[in-house]
Amino acid sequence: MNYADLFRVTLPETALEVAALVVLIVDLGFLRKASLKVRVTVAALLGVAGCGAALWTLQASYGAGYSFDGALVLAQGGYVAVAQVGILVLTALTLLLFIDSIFTKHVGEFVAVVLMAASGGLFVAAARDLLVIFIGLELLSLGLYIMTAFAKSSGKSAEATLKYYLFGGMSAAFLLFGFSYLYGLSGSTNLYWIQYSIGESGTNPLLYVAWVLIVAGLGFKVAAVPFHLWAPDTYESAPAPAAAFIASVSKVASFALLLAIGGNLLMPGGPISGQKDVVEHYLRNEYLAWQPLGLILLIVAAASMIVGNLAALAQVSVRRLLAYSAIAHTGYILLGIAAQRAYPGVGSPFQFFLSTTGPAFRSANAVLYYVLTYGLTTIGAFGVVSVVERATGSDRLDSFLGLHKRNPLLAAVLGVLFLSLAGIPPLVGFWAKFNLFAAVLGVSAGPVSFALVALAVAMSAVSLYYYLQVLKRAYVMPAVDETPIKAHPVTMGVLVAIAAAVVVLGCFPALLQGWIESFYLIL
Numbered sequence: 001m002n003y004a005d006l007f008r009v010t011l012p013e014t015a016l017e018v019a020a021l022v023v024l025i026v027d028l029g030f031l032r033k034a035s036l037k038v039r040v041t042v043a044a045l046l047g048v049a050g051c052g053a054a055l056w057t058l059q060a061s062y063g064a065g066y067s068f069d070g071a072l073v074l075a076q077g078g079y080v081a082v083a084q085v086g087i088l089v090l091t092a093l094t095l096l097l098f099i100d101s102i103f104t105k106h107v108g109e110f111v112a113v114v115l116m117a118a119s120g121g122l123f124v125a126a127a128r129d130l131l132v133i134f135i136g137l138e139l140l141s142l143g144l145y146i147m148t149a150f151a152k153s154s155g156k157s158a159e160a161t162l163k164y165y166l167f168g169g170m171s172a173a174f175l176l177f178g179f180s181y182l183y184g185l186s187g188s189t190n191l192y193w194i195q196y197s198i199g200e201s202g203t204n205p206l207l208y209v210a211w212v213l214i215v216a217g218l219g220f221k222v223a224a225v226p227f228h229l230w231a232p233d234t235y236e237s238a239p240a241p242a243a244a245f246i247a248s249v250s251k252v253a254s255f256a257l258l259l260a261i262g263g264n265l266l267m268p269g270g271p272i273s274g275q276k277d278v279v280e281h282y283l284r285n286e287y288l289a290w291q292p293l294g295l296i297l298l299i300v301a302a303a304s305m306i307v308g309n310l311a312a313l314a315q316v317s318v319r320r321l322l323a324y325s326a327i328a329h330t331g332y333i334l335l336g337i338a339a340q341r342a343y344p345g346v347g348s349p350f351q352f353f354l355s356t357t358g359p360a361f362r363s364a365n366a367v368l369y370y371v372l373t374y375g376l377t378t379i380g381a382f383g384v385v386s387v388v389e390r391a392t393g394s395d396r397l398d399s400f401l402g403l404h405k406r407n408p409l410l411a412a413v414l415g416v417l418f419l420s421l422a423g424i425p426p427l428v429g430f431w432a433k434f435n436l437f438a439a440v441l442g443v444s445a446g447p448v449s450f451a452l453v454a455l456a457v458a459m460s461a462v463s464l465y466y467y468l469q470v471l472k473r474a475y476v477m478p479a480v481d482e483t484p485i486k487a488h489p490v491t492m493g494v495l496v497a498i499a500a501a502v503v504v505l506g507c508f509p510a511l512l513q514g515w516i517e518s519f520y521l522i523l
Contacts, residue, residue, distance in 0.1 A: 009126075011057040012084060013119040019050020020112040027108025036105060043111040044095045050115055051092040054122075058084055079368050082516050083125040083256035086372045090248045090379060091118040093494060097383045098241040100390075100488035103151045110150055114245060117143025121253035130179045130189040133257065137175070137221070141168050144250060147242035148234055160230075160237035167220060167230040175217025181210035191260060208296075214261065215296060221254040224334060225303040228327045235323035236395070240386030243319065247326055247382065248375035255371045258337055259364055297338030298448075302455060304331030309459045312466045318385050319395045321466060322378065325421060328463060329374055332456055336367040336436045365516050366439035370432040372512070373420075373505065377429060380417045380498035383491060384410060391485040400470055402479020409496065410487060411474050416499040418467040420506070423460045427506040433460060435513070 007014065023046045031039045058081060095114060104110055120139030127133040145168065149161035183189055185206055186197035198207060219227035235243050308328030315321040385395055387410060392399040404411040420429035437453045487495075505512050 010123075012054040012088070013122050015054040015057055016050050016115045016119040016122070019047060019053065020115040022046055022050070023111045023115070024108050027111075036102065036107070040101065040107045041099050043107045044099045047095040047111040047115055048092045051088045051095070051118070055085065055088050058088070079256060079259055079364055079516075079519070080126050081519050082368050082372070083252055084122050086252045086368075086375060087118055087121045087125065087249050090252065090375050091115070091245070093376075093379050093498070094241050094245045094249070096494045097244065097379070097386070097491055100386075100491040101239065101241055103153075103239045106150070110147070110241075113143050113146050113150075114241075117147070117245070118249060121249055124253040125256040127257070128191045128260065130183065130191070130194075133261075134172075134176065134179065136253075137257075138172065140250065140253060141172070141221075144168075144242075144246055147245060148238040150242060151237075151239045154237065156233075156237040157239070160233040164230045164234050167227075171217045171220030171227065174213045174220075178210045178213030178217060181206050181213070185210070211296060215300060218254060218258055218261070219300060222251055222258070222330045222334075223323075223327050224300050224330050225307045225327060228304070228307070228330075231327060232320045232323040235326070236317055236319040240382050240389070244379045244382035247322070247378045251326075251330075252371050252375050255333055255337070255367060258334075259367060294338045297334055298452065301331045301334035301338055302452060304328065304334065305456055305459045306331075309462045309466075312463070315466070316396050318397060318400070318470060319382075321470070322381060322385070325463065325466075326378065328459060329370075329421075331459075332433065332436060333367055333370055333374075335440055335452055335456060336363050336370070362442055363439040365513070366432075366435040368516050369512060370436050373428045373432045373502075376498060377417050377420050377502055380413065380495055380502070381421065383495045383498070384414045384417065387487045387491060387495075388485065391483075392481075397470060397473055398480070400473045401477050402482060403474035403485070405479055405482055407485040407487065409492065410485065413495045413499040414474055415471055416502055418471055420502045422464040422467045424464070425506070426503075428502050428509070428512075429506070431506060431509040435509075 023043050026046060027039055027043050031042060034042075091114065095111065098111070098114075117140050120136050120141075120143060123136030124133065124140055127136050145161060145165050148164055149157060151157040179189075182194050185204060186194040188194055188197065198204075215224075216227060219225075220230070223231040234246065238246065304327050308324045308326070308331060312321050312324035312328065315324060387407075388399055388403065389395045391406075400414075403414065416427065420427035423429045423433045425431075433456075437456060440453055441449055
């Protein structure tokens, strides 16, 4: 390998970094005396163009399967490319919603930080080496901390940033400690060789210690219970575009990493590809080593579903409601990831892990489908909240009173997005949950799986109640102030497009499912 290969693998990240540099040069060098609206619009559009350039480089490399000494992969493993496309699209939507923002005068710096954080997310999704994973996570996390603190006139934003940063530093320490144990057990920082060594050596108590530490570190990134305490304050106090980015892009990258570390690591092209007998022998041993680790994730998933949904019932801030909702959705997604490792499934281990029709692939597809659709919906939800917040000065439930009279189109978007988050058919949120729960039962039809899926369905019913509390104020309860709420044309256009996508993907779920599954056919 040489640096030309490394540059080829990191073309999408390079495109984002070049775009960030261009944004800074244009904003600070040419638009210093322009109005704030002009600067915001130009910076956001340049950022969107950078995301488009990164998408083009991904499209050009589909099926190439480039790798750099096994540390980074591109269009390999299927879900890597899916996650990276999702990160770029969600980043572009966040930047478009930023056009209507006035929380900072440092617009070039904010857009540059967003693009840098997105490049960190791309690294996280593609990384297959412990050192590269940590570097990508820190690049992503530092960007999130800075974005949270960008509303410099808000004391609550500063407080939330401090909490976020302190919890983040502690989670990074846990993660590094867990990585050190994996390195000590395997003698390698490469995920493929780590799993191979674990399968050869069998169960080791230090493996469980390492996994608990890694779950603690990554559980912070995805706001899983009991590592969720930063989320409500951050979602409530961060600028709306930053909160939307944290709730969507950060989750896509983190769950792609969890799929790699805790899910289907062994792919064709790995260190023992093509040696079926060795693979089957290895995977049988691997079940013994990894099965309890899947059960740990199941416990975290169940706790997240329960705590997230029940705590959301008591919220009067819609932002905090969305934060606890995000914790609950994290539980649903972890259920799909954990099921791969908690149960050996049916058929031979080789078929379970390597067949494109095996339960592990179906579960990974369902997780990706859920994460992408949730990220899209939650960006729209934060967009609606930001419009109402600017008009009323608050994000409390009563701020949405009479919204259907003050802005009927905005109220319609709110209804579509919140009902999708609740999992009401025929919206895309219903199919996301249906696919995920079906995949869990497909991996194992035992009593534990049935109990966990039943719990998830029951908690989804609970979530419908608090989503309807917002919609009741928007559609049923009378308005205290009937002054029309106006939104920027670009913001309104983006929100309508997101709502339309939620409806279309719900009516035709095979569109997104087929696109995700198509990546496995390239390899």
